[in-house]
Amino acid sequence: xxxxxxxxxxxxxxxxxxxxxxxxxxxxxxxxxxQQSSVSTERKADHGGTNTVExxxxxxxxxxxxxxxxxxxxxxxxxxxxxxxxxxxxxxxLIPVSxxxxxxxxxxxxxxxxAAKYMIENHSPLFQYSNEEPKVQAYQPxxxxxxxxxxxxxxxxxxxxxxxxxxxxxxxxxxxQSGEKLPLETQLRLLELLAVYNCTDPAPPPLxxxxxxxxxxASQRIKLRKTWHTxxxxxxxxxxxxxxxxxxxxxxxxxxxxxxDVDGAFGMHKxxxxxxxxVERETYHTLIPxxxxxxxxxxxxxxxxxxxxxxxxxFQANLATFNSILLSLSxxxxxxxxxxxxxxxxxxxxxxxxxxxxxxWYYIIQVFYxxxxxxxxxxxxIVSEVEGKQFTVQDSxxxxxxxxxxxxxxxxxxxxxxxxxxxxxxxxxxxxxxxxDAFSEQSYSWYFMQLLCMFETMDKIMEYYERIVPSMWTxxxxxxxxxxxxxxxxxxxxxIPRIWSDVVMFDYMRSDSFTExxxxxxxxxxxxxxxxxxxxxxxxxxxxxxxxxxVDEYTxxxxxxxxxxxxxxxxxxRSDRFESAWSMxxxxxxxxxxxxxxxxxxxxxxxxxxxxxxxxxxxxxxxxSVVGNLGLQNHKELAEKILTEMDLSxxxxxxxxxxx
Amino acid sequence: MSVCNPNRMLLLKQPIRSWCMRRxxxxxxxxxxxxxxxxxxxxxxxxxPLTYEETQQPFKIGATKSWNSWNTxxxxxxxxxxxxxxxxxxxRKFMGGTWHRLLASEVIIKRRxxxxxxACLVFQAVPPRKMYFLSGYTEELLSTFxxxxxxxxxxxxxxxxxIIFKYI
Numbered sequence: 001x002x003x004x005x006x007x008x009x010x011x012x013x014x015x016x017x018x019x020x021x022x023x024x025x026x027x028x029x030x031x032x033x034x035q036q037s038s039v040s041t042e043r044k045a046d047h048g049g050t051n052t053v054e055x056x057x058x059x060x061x062x063x064x065x066x067x068x069x070x071x072x073x074x075x076x077x078x079x080x081x082x083x084x085x086x087x088x089x090x091x092x093x094l095i096p097v098s099x100x101x102x103x104x105x106x107x108x109x110x111x112x113x114x115a116a117k118y119m120i121e122n123h124s125p126l127f128q129y130s131n132e133e134p135k136v137q138a139y140q141p142x143x144x145x146x147x148x149x150x151x152x153x154x155x156x157x158x159x160x161x162x163x164x165x166x167x168x169x170x171x172x173x174x175x176x177q178s179g180e181k182l183p184l185e186t187q188l189r190l191l192e193l194l195a196v197y198n199c200t201d202p203a204p205p206p207l208x209x210x211x212x213x214x215x216x217x218a219s220q221r222i223k224l225r226k227t228w229h230t231x232x233x234x235x236x237x238x239x240x241x242x243x244x245x246x247x248x249x250x251x252x253x254x255x256x257x258x259x260x261d262v263d264g265a266f267g268m269h270k271x272x273x274x275x276x277x278x279v280e281r282e283t284y285h286t287l288i289p290x291x292x293x294x295x296x297x298x299x300x301x302x303x304x305x306x307x308x309x310x311x312x313x314x315f316q317a318n319l320a321t322f323n324s325i326l327l328s329l330s331x332x333x334x335x336x337x338x339x340x341x342x343x344x345x346x347x348x349x350x351x352x353x354x355x356x357x358x359x360x361w362y363y364i365i366q367v368f369y370x371x372x373x374x375x376x377x378x379x380x381x382i383v384s385e386v387e388g389k390q391f392t393v394q395d396s397x398x399x400x401x402x403x404x405x406x407x408x409x410x411x412x413x414x415x416x417x418x419x420x421x422x423x424x425x426x427x428x429x430x431x432x433x434x435x436x437d438a439f440s441e442q443s444y445s446w447y448f449m450q451l452l453c454m455f456e457t458m459d460k461i462m463e464y465y466e467r468i469v470p471s472m473w474t475x476x477x478x479x480x481x482x483x484x485x486x487x488x489x490x491x492x493x494x495x496i497p498r499i500w501s502d503v504v505m506f507d508y509m510r511s512d513s514f515t516e517x518x519x520x521x522x523x524x525x526x527x528x529x530x531x532x533x534x535x536x537x538x539x540x541x542x543x544x545x546x547x548x549x550x551v552d553e554y555t556x557x558x559x560x561x562x563x564x565x566x567x568x569x570x571x572x573x574r575s576d577r578f579e580s581a582w583s584m585x586x587x588x589x590x591x592x593x594x595x596x597x598x599x600x601x602x603x604x605x606x607x608x609x610x611x612x613x614x615x616x617x618x619x620x621x622x623x624x625s626v627v628g629n630l631g632l633q634n635h636k637e638l639a640e641k642i643l644t645e646m647d648l649s650x651x652x653x654x655x656x657x658x659x660x
Numbered sequence: 661m662s663v664c665n666p667n668r669m670l671l672l673k674q675p676i677r678s679w680c681m682r683r684x685x686x687x688x689x690x691x692x693x694x695x696x697x698x699x700x701x702x703x704x705x706x707x708x709p710l711t712y713e714e715t716q717q718p719f720k721i722g723a724t725k726s727w728n729s730w731n732t733x734x735x736x737x738x739x740x741x742x743x744x745x746x747x748x749x750x751x752r753k754f755m756g757g758t759w760h761r762l763l764a765s766e767v768i769i770k771r772r773x774x775x776x777x778x779a780c781l782v783f784q785a786v787p788p789r790k791m792y793f794l795s796g797y798t799e800e801l802l803s804t805f806x807x808x809x810x811x812x813x814x815x816x817x818x819x820x821x822x823i824i825f826k827y828i
Contacts, residue, residue, distance in 0.1 A: 089812075093818070096788070105789055108792035109796035112797035112798075113800040117800060120801065120804050132808070209796075
C-alpha cells in the first residue's frame with residue numbers, strides 16, 4: 001500500500017515537473033530551487049571524481065494553459081474497474097448489476113428529467129426566480145410565448161431563431177395569403193430551416209442518459225429509406241423565390257440528400273451544373289455518400305466525376321471529403337473493386353497530408369471485411385498504424401471503430417493477439433471515451449470475451465472476467481454459456497462457485513436453458529471434497545430458492561426441470577447429503593407434474609445405491625417403485641441388488657416381487 | 661458571608677447543612693445560558709429514538725457534528741446571505757415533498773463554486789428505479805429553478821433502526 005502511494009506521488013511529481021514552470025506559482029518556484037540545488041551538487045561530485053563536466057541542456061519553456069495541472073493530475077489516475085459508472089448513484093442498494101437493471105435505472109433517471117422538463121414547460125411563470133449574473137440561457141425555462149404573436153416578418157424571424165418549424169410555416173402561410181412581400185434574405189433563412197428539419201419540428205435533443213441506450217441490435221438493422229417530404233411547403237417556397245440564388249440551390253440539395261431523396265438531390269445537382277450554378281463543398285460531401293444508392297452501374301466512376309468537379313472548383317480535399325468517399329465505398333463494399341479503391345483513397349489521403357480519424361479506419365474495416373469469410377491483414381496494419389495514439393472525436397463514425405474492429409477480429413480473423421492490441425489501444429489515454437454507448441460496450445466485451453474463451457488459459461479468462469464484470473460489462477446469458485464451455489475445455493471447475501454467484505446476481509437462474517448446462521457441467525465428474533461440497537451448497541441453494549418462490553407466489557418463479565432435479569440429487573449424494581437428496585426426491589415424487597421431463601437413470605441408481613448403503617430398505621423400495629413407474633432400464637438389476645444385498649422382511653420381499 | 665444564626669438553627673431542629681443549601685446567598689454573577697433550546701426532551705421510560713445528529717446539542721456543532729448548510733455567504737464581503745438561506749429553505753421543503761416519507765436525515769446542502777450538492781439519507785422504501793426517477797427529477801427541476809447545476813448525493817438506509825443512535 002505504502003509503496004503504491006509513494007509511486008503515485010512520484011508520478012505526480014514528475015508530471016508537475018513536466019507541466020509548468022510558470023513563476024507565479026509558489027510551489028513551482030520551490031521546485032525550481034530544489035532542482036537547481038540538485039544540479040549544483042551533481043557538478044561538485046563531478047569535480048571530485050573525473051574532470052568531465054556534463055553539459056546541461058535546459059529545455060525551452062513551454063506554454064501551458066490553465067488546465068494543464070488538472071490534466072496532469074487526472075492522468076495519474078486510471079480507470080477504477082471496481083466502481084460503477086458515474087451515471088449511477090453510488091450506493092450498494094442503487095448500483096445496478098444485471099443488464100436489465102442497468103438499462104432501467106439509466107432510463108428512469110432520464111425519465112425523471114423529462115418529467116421535470118414537462119413541469120417547467122407547463123409552469124414556466126413559476127421559474128422566473130433568477131438573480132444570477134450573467135444569465136445562463138440553458139438554465140432558463142424555455143420561452144413559450146412569442147414576442148410577436150401577429151404574423152409579420154419579425155414574427156417569422158423569431159420563430160426561425162427558436163427553431164419552431166411548424167409555427168414558422170403557419171406565419172409564412174399567413175403572410176403569403178395577405179400578399180406581403182418578404183425580403184430574399186428572410187426567405188432563404190426560412191428555406192434553410194425547412195430543409196434542415198424536413199418541414200417538421202425537430203425532436204428535443206436526447207439527454208445524456210438516453211444517448212447511452214439510443215442504439216440497440218434492432219436499430220442496427222433498420223434500413224435507410226427516403227424521408228424527404230416531396231411536394232411540401234419547402235419545395236413550394238423554393239419555387240416561389242423571386243430569385244433562385246446559388247445558396248438556395250445548395251440548401252435544397254443538402255436537405256434532399258440528408259433525408260435520402262437521392263433522385264431529387266442528384267436532379268438538383270444536374271440542374272445546377274446545367275445552369276452553371278456553383279456547388280458548395282459541403283453539398284459535395286453530402287452527395288458523395290449517396291452515389292451507391294443513385295446508380296446501379298459505374299458507382300465509382302460517378303464518385304470520381306464528383307471529385308473532378310470539386311477539383312475544377314479548386315476545393316482542397318479535407319478529412320470530411322475523404323470520409324464521405326470512404327463512407328460511399330463502405331456502402332458498395334460488396335463489389336470486389338471497392339478494396340482497391342479504398343487503398344487508393346488512403347494513398348491519396350497520405351499525399352494530401354491528412355491524418356485519417358478513427359471513423360476513416362472504421363469505413364476501411366467495413367470495406368475489407370464486408371463478408372464474414374473475407375480474410376485480410378488490413379486490420380493488423382490499421383492497429384499498427386494507430387497503436388499508442390490518443391484520439392479526439394472528429395466524426396460521428398469514430399464511435400463505431402472499437403466495437404467493429406473487435407467484432408471483425410472475432411468473426412473474420414479469430415486472432416487473439418490482435419484483440420489484445422485493440423484492447424491496449426482502447427485503454428490508451430482517453431480512448432475509452434470512444435466506447436460511449438451501452439450497445440457498443442456490450443458487443444465489444446462480448447467479442448473479446450469469446451476470443452479469450454477460445455484461445456486463452458482459464459486463469460487469464462477469469463482475470464479479465466473479474467476485471468470488467470459487472471462494473472463495465474454484464475454478460476448476457478449466452479455469454480455465460482460461452483464461459484461454461486471454456487471451463488469444460490480447460491478443466492476450470494474451481495471457478496464455478498464464483499460464476500454461480502454472478503448467475504444469481506444477474507438473475508439467470510430462472511432460465512433452464514442456462515441452468516441445465518451448468519448443472520450438467522458440475523455433475524460431469526467427481527471433484528475434491530471441498531469443491532464437491534461447494535457444488536452441493538449450490539444445489540441446496542437452488543432448491544431453497546425454488547421452494548421459497550413457490551411459497552411467495554412469484555409471478556415469474558424459477559422453472560425447475562426433472563433433469564435439473566436429477567443433477568441436484570446427484571450433487572447432494574456426492575457430498576454425502578442424503579437428507580437433501582431424499583427431500584428433493586420426495587418433492588419430485590409428490591408433485592411430478594410441476595417438473596417437465598423425467599428423472600435420469602443415473603440419479604435414481606445413485607439414490608437407490610445410497611439407500612442400500614445406509615440400510616434403509618423402505619426408501620430403497622420407494623426408489624425402485626419410481627424407477628418402475630418411469631419404465632427405466634435398470635429396474636430389474638436394481639431389484640435384484642436390493643434383494644441380495646439387504647436384509648428384508650417378508651412383506652418387503654413381496655413388495656419387490658410385485659414391483660418386478 | 662452567611663446570615664445563618666447557629667442559635668436559630670438549633671431552634672428549628674434542622675441540620676445546618678441542609679438549611680444552608682436552600683437559603684444560601686450567592687455572590688457570583690448569573691449566566692443566562694439556555695441549555696434547553698434545540699434539544700430533545702427525554703421521556704420517562706427513555707423510549708424516544710434519536711439519530712446521532714439529533715442527540716448532539718446545538719453548541720456541539722463544529723465539534724461532534726457539522727453544519728447542514730455549507731456555503732461562504734457569512735464570510736467577509738461575500739453577500740447573498742439572505743438569498744442563500746431562503747434558497748436552502750426552499751430546497752429543504754422541496755426535498756421533503758418530493759422524497760415524501762423517504763428522507764431519513766436532515767438535508768445537507770453544500771455549495772461549491774456555482775454548484776449545489778444536496779446530500780441526504782433515504783429509506784429503501786421504494787425500488788431503486790423510482791429513486792433514479794426522483795433524483796433525475798430533483799436535479800433537473802432545481803437546476804432550472806436555481807439557475808445552477810444541482811447534484812443529488814444519496815445514501816440509502818435499509819432499516820429505521822440502523823440510524824437510531826440512542827433512546828432518551
